[in-house]
Amino acid sequence: MLQLKTWQVTAGSAVLGLVLATGAVTAAGPWDSGQRKAERALAAAHERPGGTHHAGNPGRRPAAPAPAPSAAAVLPALAAPGAVPGGQGLAARLDPLVRDPALGSLRTAAVYDTATGTRLYGERPDRAMTPASTTKIATAVAALSALGPDHRIPTRVVLPPPTPEAAPVGRDVQRVVLVGGGDPTLGEAGLRVLAERTARAVSERGATRVAVTFDTSLYTGPVLHPIGRNPNIAPVVPLMTDEARLDRSEHGPAERSSDPAGDTARAFAALLNQRGIRTVSAPVPGTAPKGSVAVATTHSRPVSALVERMLTNSDNDLAEALARQTALAAHLPASFDGASQAMTARLKQLGLPVAGARFADGSGLNRADRLSADLLTRLLALAADPDHPELRPVLTGLPVAGFSGTLADRYAPDTAGTGLVRAKTGTLTGVDTLAGTVVDADGRLLTFAFLSSGTLSPVARPALDRLASALTTCGCTRAP
Known part of the structure; x- marks a missing residue:
């Protein structure tokens, strides 16, 4: 079981819970993306401009969101000696909120203290339920653990060896194969780099024309997610551009291409044409022969x-891409089934309670997924463990209440949890979940998970937000 010393949780609380108020964003870790941008923007808004080279009136602070009401209470509480949340105080605060009818016909809950490695509160915490998108917490832990935080997903162009099966279709024609590696974020800039280097390599071989093949053999199994064609997810293939979005959006639902790999190959071929390397025909699917050379x-x-x-x-x-990368790292098929096996095995290897868990996908869109509140809190606690710095992006990526990601439009400015609750949301029809971290009024870093079913989201979401906010204002301590 996770055991952290008092100084460790105090440091973690300072970094994770107060970074918005203090502006100490860059000290929190080496990863500089995701919700960090929102934190940096807010920290910059709190800096006082001054001097002749600054815009606006010298000495006046620009308008910015007010700090969360509970922020002031957290600052002095960081030095609270030995207070341990839990017992009747925490149950008295949470029980009425957990029983709110807005949370539907079935609900589970767990609160975990990262300092002591103990569960402080539980309402059927071991019961596995449909987690919706909080499944992504498990996907994140599995991928970071299996691949490491610095791993990058490649997309390659290879030239087949001069064998009879790969014979050119003309004297000045070179066969090239665009090989998908599973990066759904490949964009036009990346394709341009591939086209420029490929054109150079082809020209060096004395060819002026190419026959383009695209290889999607890295993934196996069904291409469509079990929910079918849906604006929330593209066909799951290892070669696509900008997540197959047709509206140039960066996140959220969008119309998707029905042939992401073919579209990407055709865009690549067009870029080759622009560089004087003509294609002899439209790109076709195929597999890179053994012995092909990456150019x-x-x-x-x-x-x-x-x-x-x-x-x-x-x-x-x-x-879904990260789940398949986890499967590949485990030498399993890059499919829904292979990813499920790999994720379960990886979390079990980390000592996490996977009994009853099921990962039917990596995204949480599949209603067959099953996770318990206890597992979710333990996943988050492991990400806060100083012995697992590779998992820190799980925490830095969590949306911040009232500020970023899927929590940007939740939590009013005067809500206690604004800026302090960091949590992954989960929503399917009739299912609403929330799992994340808070710093309580005694300055202790807690992880929590609340899962509910038989819900209506417009009333369930505020009920979940009230639960998380209650943790930020509750010392609810007992003597150690």
Whole structure:
């Protein structure tokens, strides 16, 4: 069981709970993406301009969101000696909120103290329920643990060896294969890099024309998610551009291409044409022969940044890609089934309570997913453990209440949890969940998970937010 010393949780509380108020964003870790941008913007808004080279009136602070009401109470509480939340005080605060009819016909809850490694509160915490997008917390932990935060996903262009099966279709024609590596964030800039390097390599070989093949053999199994065609997720293939979005959006529901790999290959071919390398025909699907030589490679951002983006925006395409990368790291098929096996095995290896858990996908869109509140709190506590710095993006990627990601429009400015609750949301029809971290009024870092079913989201979401906010204002202590 996780055991952290008092100084560790105090430091963690200061970094994770107060960074918005103090502006100490850059000290929190090496990953600089996702919701960090919102924190930096807020920290900058609190800096006093002055001198002749600053815009606006010298000495006046620009307008910015007010700090959360509970922020002042947290600052002195960081030095509270040995107070341990829990007991009747915490139950008295949470029980009425957990029983709110707005949370539907079935609800589970767990609150975990990262300092002592103990569960402080539980309402059927071991019962596995449909977690919706809080599944992405498990996906993030599994991917970071299996791949490491610095891993980048490649997309390659290879030239087949001069064998009879790969014979050119003309004397000046070179076959090239665009090989998908599973990066759903590949964009036009990356394709341009691939095209430029490929054109150079082809020209060096004396060819002026190419026959383009695209290879999607990295993934196996169904291409469509079990929910079918849906604006929340593209076909799950290892080669696509900008998550197959057709409206140039960066997150949220969008119309998706029905042929992401083909579209990407055709865009690549067009870029080759612009560079004087003509295609002899439309790109066709195929597999890169053994012995092919890579002539161009581009990489995704590090997995740490991909995890943050996935959690902040609840990005389903990234979730499924990271789940498959986890399967590949375990030498399992990059499919829904292979990812499920790999994620379960990885979390079990980390000592997490996976009994009853089921990962039917990596995104949480599948209603067959099952996670317990206890597992979710333990996943988050592990990410806060100083012995697992590779998991820190799980925490830095969580949306911040009232400020970023899927919590940007939740929590009113005068709500206690604004700026202090960091949590992953989860929503399916009839299912609403919330799991994340808070710093309580005694300055202790807590992880929590609340899952409910039989709900109506317009009333369930505020009820979940009230639960998380209650933790930020509650010392609810007992003697150690």
